[in-house]
Structure formats: C-alpha cells, structure tokens
Amino acid sequence: MGKRKEFIGEVVSDKMQKTVVVRVMQTKKDAKYSRIAKTFNKFKAHNESQVAKLGDTVRIEETRPLSKDKHFRVTEVLKKVQGAKIEVKEEIQ
Numbered sequence: 001m002g003k004r005k006e007f008i009g010e011v012v013s014d015k016m017q018k019t020v021v022v023r024v025m026q027t028k029k030d031a032k033y034s035r036i037a038k039t040f041n042k043f044k045a046h047n048e049s050q051v052a053k054l055g056d057t058v059r060i061e062e063t064r065p066l067s068k069d070k071h072f073r074v075t076e077v078l079k080k081v082q083g084a085k086i087e088v089k090e091e092i093q
Helices: none
Strands: 006-013 019-029 036-046 057-062 070-079
Touching (some): 019 070
Antiparallel strands (some): 006 019
C-alpha cells in the first residue's frame, strides 16, 4: 500500500464540532511559461480532541472517509496562534 498524503496548512474555520477547515497552499510550475503559481485548497479534517483552533498551523493526514466531505484528520498542531479570540458584544440601552 502507498503512503498517506500529508499536508501542512492553516485552520480557517473551527465552527463545526470535531471538524476544522484547513487551507493548504501548494506551488506548481507552469510547463509553458516556467512561472511559479500558488494554488490553494480547502480540506475538512477531523479534530477529535479539538486542539486546533482558528489561525493555527496544523499537519493533516489522509484517512478513510469519515463523512461525505471529510477524508483527513489532524495529526499535530505545529504553531498555535498568539492570543485568544475576543468577542465584543455591545449593549444598547
């Protein structure tokens, strides 16, 4: 059997329970013009222990299908985001 795919990306959404959306950047060289182009893909990844938060850099690994769209799982958090999310709610009187 082959090796599982691994990607490193940034968490762009953590609104779901036990699932995060990871944005992965890949560079490809254009065959005709020899220019480097960045491409971005978003993958849904299983986050069982809910350690990955919005803005974190994570490593994801391919796994069996866990749902219709979820085929990856978070293996480790490489870099935590500085500071916590702060929500400001204004009270109108």
